[in-house]
Amino acid sequence: MTDVKTYLREWAMPHVLCPGCAHGIVLRAFLEAVDQLQLDQDKLAMVAGIGCSSRLVGYVDFCTLHGTHGRAPAFATGLKLARPELDVVVVTGDGDGLAIGGNHLIHAARRNIDLTVLLLNNSIYGMTGGQSAPTTPEGAVASTTPAGNTEPMFDACKLLIGAGASYVARVLAANPMEMTKVMADAMTHPGFSFIEVISDCPEYYGRYNRLGGGAEMLTWIARRDAGVADPLSSKSFVSHVPSSATPPGLATGVLQREVRPVFGGVRGPEIDES
Amino acid sequence: MSETQLVQGNEACARGALAAGCRFYGGYPITPSSEIAEHMVRLLPGVGGTFVQMEDEIASLAAVIGASLAGSKAMTATSGPGFSLMQEHIGFAAMAEVPCVVVDVMRGGPSTGLPTSPSQGDVMQARWGTHGDHPAIVLAPSSVGEVFDLTVRAFNLAERFRTPVIVIYDEIIGHTRESVVLPESVEVKERLRPNGDPDVFWPKTAPADGVPPLPAFGDGYRFHVTGLTHDERGFPTNDAEQAGALIKRIHAKVEAHFEEISEVETFMLDDADVAIFAYGVVGRSARETVLRARAAGVKVGLIRPVTLWPFPYSHVAEVAKQVDTMIVAELNLGQLIGEVERAAASQAEVVGHLRADGEPIAPSELLTVVTPIGGRAS
Numbered sequence: 001m002t003d004v005k006t007y008l009r010e011w012a013m014p015h016v017l018c019p020g021c022a023h024g025i026v027l028r029a030f031l032e033a034v035d036q037l038q039l040d041q042d043k044l045a046m047v048a049g050i051g052c053s054s055r056l057v058g059y060v061d062f063c064t065l066h067g068t069h070g071r072a073p074a075f076a077t078g079l080k081l082a083r084p085e086l087d088v089v090v091v092t093g094d095g096d097g098l099a100i101g102g103n104h105l106i107h108a109a110r111r112n113i114d115l116t117v118l119l120l121n122n123s124i125y126g127m128t129g130g131q132s133a134p135t136t137p138e139g140a141v142a143s144t145t146p147a148g149n150t151e152p153m154f155d156a157c158k159l160l161i162g163a164g165a166s167y168v169a170r171v172l173a174a175n176p177m178e179m180t181k182v183m184a185d186a187m188t189h190p191g192f193s194f195i196e197v198i199s200d201c202p203e204y205y206g207r208y209n210r211l212g213g214g215a216e217m218l219t220w221i222a223r224r225d226a227g228v229a230d231p232l233s234s235k236s237f238v239s240h241v242p243s244s245a246t247p248p249g250l251a252t253g254v255l256q257r258e259v260r261p262v263f264g265g266v267r268g269p270e271i272d273e274s
Numbered sequence: 275m276s277e278t279q280l281v282q283g284n285e286a287c288a289r290g291a292l293a294a295g296c297r298f299y300g301g302y303p304i305t306p307s308s309e310i311a312e313h314m315v316r317l318l319p320g321v322g323g324t325f326v327q328m329e330d331e332i333a334s335l336a337a338v339i340g341a342s343l344a345g346s347k348a349m350t351a352t353s354g355p356g357f358s359l360m361q362e363h364i365g366f367a368a369m370a371e372v373p374c375v376v377v378d379v380m381r382g383g384p385s386t387g388l389p390t391s392p393s394q395g396d397v398m399q400a401r402w403g404t405h406g407d408h409p410a411i412v413l414a415p416s417s418v419g420e421v422f423d424l425t426v427r428a429f430n431l432a433e434r435f436r437t438p439v440i441v442i443y444d445e446i447i448g449h450t451r452e453s454v455v456l457p458e459s460v461e462v463k464e465r466l467r468p469n470g471d472p473d474v475f476w477p478k479t480a481p482a483d484g485v486p487p488l489p490a491f492g493d494g495y496r497f498h499v500t501g502l503t504h505d506e507r508g509f510p511t512n513d514a515e516q517a518g519a520l521i522k523r524i525h526a527k528v529e530a531h532f533e534e535i536s537e538v539e540t541f542m543l544d545d546a547d548v549a550i551f552a553y554g555v556v557g558r559s560a561r562e563t564v565l566r567a568r569a570a571g572v573k574v575g576l577i578r579p580v581t582l583w584p585f586p587y588s589h590v591a592e593v594a595k596q597v598d599t600m601i602v603a604e605l606n607l608g609q610l611i612g613e614v615e616r617a618a619a620s621q622a623e624v625v626g627h628l629r630a631d632g633e634p635i636a637p638s639e640l641l642t643v644v645t646p647i648g649g650r651a652s
Contacts, residue, residue, distance in 0.1 A: 009498075011507075012509055041496060042492065042493075042494045042496060043492055045491050045492070047340070057498075058498055058500070058509065058510065061496055062496055063343075063491035063492065063495075063496055063497065064496075064497075064498045064499065065340070065343060065491075065498075065499045065500075066498065066499065066500035066501070066502065066510075067336065067339075067366065067501065068336070068362055068363065068366055068501060071332060071333065071336045071362075071363075074328060074329075074332070074333035074334075074336035074337050074340070075336045075337070075339060075340040076340060077300075077326065077328070077333070077336075077337045077340065078298065078300055078326075078336065078337030078338055078339065078340025078341035078342075078344070078348070079340035079341065079343060079344045079491060080340075081298070081324045081326055081337070081341065082297070082298050082324060082340070082341035082342075082344035082345065082346040082348070083344035083345065083346075083490070083491065083492050085492065086344070086491060086492050103329050103330065103333075104329060104332075104333050104336075107328075107329040107333070264324075265324040265325060265326045266315050266318070266319060266324065266325040266326065267318070267319050267322075267323070267324045267325070268319050
C-alpha cells in the first residue's frame, strides 16, 4: 500500500491538534480507506466546518474546503450537485454537526445526496476551550457545566437514521482497522453515508472529568464498545443524577444500510411547459 | 430575433442569470423573491444546470459557494430576512474570493416586516451586513429591463473580480410586468483559470490586478479554501503582514477598478439648481418628477447610481458643487443620504425625502418637495 504521507500536506505541519487527541488516528484510518479504494486525489474533495475535527482537511492533499461553522453539508451539497464526478467527504464534529449545523446534516441525510460524513464526536467543544456540547453526557463537567451537565445528549446515529440517512455507522477511534473498513464501505455506498467516530478530548473532556490522558481515554472508549458503562455515571463528583442513564455501551458497526434513490438536484431535460 | 415581451422583474432576473451563464441555483422560498427560484427551476435543466431548494438561506448561499468552487456560475435570491441569514456566507465568499451572485428583493423591515411591500431598507446591509472589513459590489436596477442587464453584469463582475456581487431591488421592481426587448445574446465574462503546473500552484497569489486565478475542484489543482485569514498558499496564518496584505488586496481589487464597476445615470442635470438623488424604484419616480417639474419651469435634474457600492462619492461631489440643493429620496429612514452628505461635504444643502411605511414615493409626492425648493432657487 501507499505511504499515507502521500496524501498529506506535510508543508502545512505542524498541526493544531493537542497531544493525546485521537483525531490524527481517525485521519490515518480515513487515508488508508482512501488508499484501499485507490481514489483519485484530484477528484476527492473534503469539506469541513469549524472546530478541531474540521481542521483536519487543511492537512490532506485533496481539494479542501474549510467552510463556516456547521454548514459543511450545505457547501458539500452544492459542490457535489455541480460536479457529481467528485467524491465528496464531509468532516465535522459533534458541536459543528449536531448543534449549529444540525439542520444541514439532517437535510443532507433526508435528500440522500451522495456524500460521506465523518462526525468526530469528542463529547465537548475543544477548539473554544471545553464547553458542553449536545453530545456531552448528563453529569459530565465542561467549562459551561461546572456542576455537571443537566441536558440530555443526542444519539447522533439514531438522529441520522430518523432523518433518513441510507447508511449509518458508529466506529471507535480506539479501533483503527475497523474504522478503515467502515469508512471504505461508507464511501462506496451509493447515497448519503454517515459515520459517527467516537474520538477523545483529553485536553478538556478528559481533564475536566478526570478520565486521564489520550491512552486512558482510548481505553475507556474501547470499553464502551464492550458494553461497559460510561465511567462518568458512577463518578462521585457528579452531583446531578442523570434522568436517562447514559447507555451502558454504544452500539458500533453498521447500524443502517438501505438502497434508495440518490439525489442529484433538479436537472435533466427541460420541463414541459404545456 | 428579439421581440417585445411582457416580463416580470423576477423573471427577468432569472433569464439574465441564464444568459450570463448561471448553471446552479440554490435557494429558499421567501416573498417577494420566490418567482426567481420558480423560473430557475424551469430554465436550468434545459441548459444542463442544476437547481436545489435548500433548508434555509444560510445553506442556500453555502451550496452556491460549493457549486462555484466546482466551476459553475451560481446564484441565490432572497429578501430581507433571508438576506440577514446570508451575511455569514457573503463574508465567506468575500474572504475566500468565490464568485457568486446574491439577489435581494427588498421588502419592508426590520424583521419579517412587510413581506409584500417595497422598501430600500437593505442598502446599508448590502454594504456592511457581514462582519469584518470586506469589499462590496452592489447593483440597483430600476426597471425590468435593467434587472436583466444588471443580473448579467453581476455575474460578469463576480467572475472578473472573484467576489460576491449583490443585485438589490424592491418588491415593486420584482413584481412589475413591463414590455421589454431582451437581448438575444450578451457579453459574458469568465473567471481567470490557472494554466501553470498544479504542483506549484498557490491559490492566492495574485497578478498585478489583484485577482488570483481560480481553478475548479476536480481540475487537477489541489488547493485549500478557508474563511480564516490565510497566506498566498491559501493556508491559515496569524502573521500580521500576511493578514494585512490579504485584507488590503481584496479591497483594492474593487477600489482600484472603481471606473470599471461604477455606473451612474444622470438626467437633465446640466443646468439644474436642484438635484434629486434616487435609485431603484424611486429613481423611476424621480425621473418622472424631473419631467413634470421641468414642465413647470423648475430647473431640477436626477443623479441615479446604478452601482450603489462602491459608492460614487466623486460623482456626487461634482453634482453638489453645481447645484444648491440635493434631495435624497429613498424608501428607508435615511441610509444612502449619509453617504450623499459625506460626498457633498456641505457644498450643497442635502434634504431627505424618506419613507419606510411600505408605500412607494409617487412622482406627485416628490413634486411637492421639489417644487418649493426649486422655486426658492430660481
